[in-house]
Amino acid sequence: MSDKTEKPSYIIALSQDDATAPAQASRRRFLKTSGLTALGAMLGMTIPFERNLPAGLIPVALAQDTGADFMADKSGLTLLGDRPVNAETPAHLLDDDITPYKHLFVRMNGLVPQTAIDQNAEGWTLTIDGEVDTPLTLTIDDLKSQFETVTSRLVIECGGNGRSFFQPGTSGNQWTMGAIGCPEWTGVRLADVLKKAGVKSTAVYTGHYGNDVHLSGDPEKVVISRGVPIAKALEEDAIIAWAMNGEPLPALHGFPLRLIVPGYPASVSQKYLNRIWVRDREHDGAKMTGDSYRIPAYPVAPGTEVPPEDMVILTEMPIKSVVTFPETGTKVKAGETTQVRGQAWCGKGDVASVHISTDFGETWQEARLEAAPNRFSWQRWRADVTLPQHGYYEIWARATDQDGISQPPLSPVWNPRGYANNIQHRIALIAEA
Ligand SMILES: Nc1nc2c(c(=O)[nH]1)N[C@H]1C(S)=C(S)[C@@H](COP(=O)(O)O)O[C@H]1N2
Numbered sequence: 001m002s003d004k005t006e007k008p009s010y011i012i013a014l015s016q017d018d019a020t021a022p023a024q025a026s027r028r029r030f031l032k033t034s035g036l037t038a039l040g041a042m043l044g045m046t047i048p049f050e051r052n053l054p055a056g057l058i059p060v061a062l063a064q065d066t067g068a069d070f071m072a073d074k075s076g077l078t079l080l081g082d083r084p085v086n087a088e089t090p091a092h093l094l095d096d097d098i099t100p101y102k103h104l105f106v107r108m109n110g111l112v113p114q115t116a117i118d119q120n121a122e123g124w125t126l127t128i129d130g131e132v133d134t135p136l137t138l139t140i141d142d143l144k145s146q147f148e149t150v151t152s153r154l155v156i157e158c159g160g161n162g163r164s165f166f167q168p169g170t171s172g173n174q175w176t177m178g179a180i181g182c183p184e185w186t187g188v189r190l191a192d193v194l195k196k197a198g199v200k201s202t203a204v205y206t207g208h209y210g211n212d213v214h215l216s217g218d219p220e221k222v223v224i225s226r227g228v229p230i231a232k233a234l235e236e237d238a239i240i241a242w243a244m245n246g247e248p249l250p251a252l253h254g255f256p257l258r259l260i261v262p263g264y265p266a267s268v269s270q271k272y273l274n275r276i277w278v279r280d281r282e283h284d285g286a287k288m289t290g291d292s293y294r295i296p297a298y299p300v301a302p303g304t305e306v307p308p309e310d311m312v313i314l315t316e317m318p319i320k321s322v323v324t325f326p327e328t329g330t331k332v333k334a335g336e337t338t339q340v341r342g343q344a345w346c347g348k349g350d351v352a353s354v355h356i357s358t359d360f361g362e363t364w365q366e367a368r369l370e371a372a373p374n375r376f377s378w379q380r381w382r383a384d385v386t387l388p389q390h391g392y393y394e395i396w397a398r399a400t401d402q403d404g405i406s407q408p409p410l411s412p413v414w415n416p417r418g419y420a421n422n423i424q425h426r427i428a429l430i431a432e433a
């Protein structure tokens with residue numbers, strides 16, 4: 001290697017192409033990190049004057065986490081913030097049945113770990129401990145060789161998706177429709193791994209951990225550690241994935257391992273997964289307590305302050321749909337047939353039906369809904385519409401779940417942190433004479 005390419009990883013990570021090209025990154029040389037402090041390990045080299053570094057100050061080189069670097073291959077996404085990196089997908093870019101990397105939203109609560117940037121899974125293990133008969137420490141090869149490999153299309157949707165539609169507004173990322181996607185994941189069933197460890201009768205909840213770095217840079221601080229009731233974890237749909245769309249997990253989406261627990265807010269789908277702690281009580285990790293991912297136990301008037309003891313954990317995500325084609329604002333011909341289409345999904349599993357309206361909800365026509373390839377995939381729907389005369393129209397989409405519950409035309413019941421907003425999606429269509 002010439003002098004030029006012999007650069008420490010953090011400098012390379014600052015250049016646009018490399019930070020976003022995992023394949024290249026894996027070929028890249030990086031320095032041995034043994035014997036370094038936590039910050040030094042993140043930088044890939046010693047910091048001779050580290051003792052002078054004010055506590056909590058992040059070395060400027062670790063500004064690798066700015067959105068611009070990571071977003072180069074995320075074509076067309078809307079960046080909501082770059083520290084942490086958060087970006088959502090415009091509705092018309094959700095038109096694929098299997099969401100490609102470039103169109104998958106990104107939600108980081110902390111910094112992307114260096115192991116993920118380097119695509120370095122050497123020595124990676126997943127520990128299963130707590131209320132189990134036999135605690136396990138598994139390498140990725142152990143997972144691949146000891147359990148059945150499964151591949152399925154599973155929706156991940158941020159609990160805060162749709163937050164921007166609440167009135168009054170609530171704090172947090174102002175997602176519109178696009179903190180959602182449905183890639184194809186490959187891994188092993190979470191249930192199989194838990195069963196191998198032997199779940200004790202005292203098990204109540206899971207607690208998930210990853211190696212991403214807290215925004216403060218403090219290695220002691222946990223970025224996020226959420227969990228699910230043990231019964232949910234033992235359902236057969238949740239998987240511990242090492243691949244997305246047939247490729248190793250990208251840096252932004254959890255390399256080298258992540259959980260996908262479909263149906264629940266995606267915050268339970270831990271990225272950079274290295275430990276599942278089986279708890280004898282409801283998990284109390286970072287972002288499990290307080291008002292994080294909690295909603296009032298009963299409907300409240302918008303703006304109400306709800307006492308903490310009346311807040312319950314958000315579990316199943318509600319029925320929802322999106323219009324993915326045409327793009328909002330498209331011009332069509334009056335009197336001619338236009339196909340509109342989209343996706344629909346539900347935290348309970350399957351969607352029962354989708355209806356669309358071209359007259360602001362006065363009349364509805366049933367869309368053709370495709371069966372899901374597997375439970376918790378989103379489902380394609382299509383409908384043919386004819387707009388009678390020149391003018392402005394909207395397409396409204398409304399999905400209904402197996403219990404007959406449909407999406408509301410306006411925001412659903414308000415909650416203090418703006419979760420689970422399944423308002424009907426609307427696009428504009430202009431009919432030309
Ligand atoms: N380790 C780790 N896992 C995480 C998060 C995180 O910040 N760190 N964010 C969670 C949240 S809130 C969401 S919505 C999803 C986003 O997944 P994506 O970025 O792959 O789309 O990951 C979840 N898993």
Ligand SMILES: [Mo]
Nearest residue numbers: 107158159267
């Ligand atoms: Mo999220």
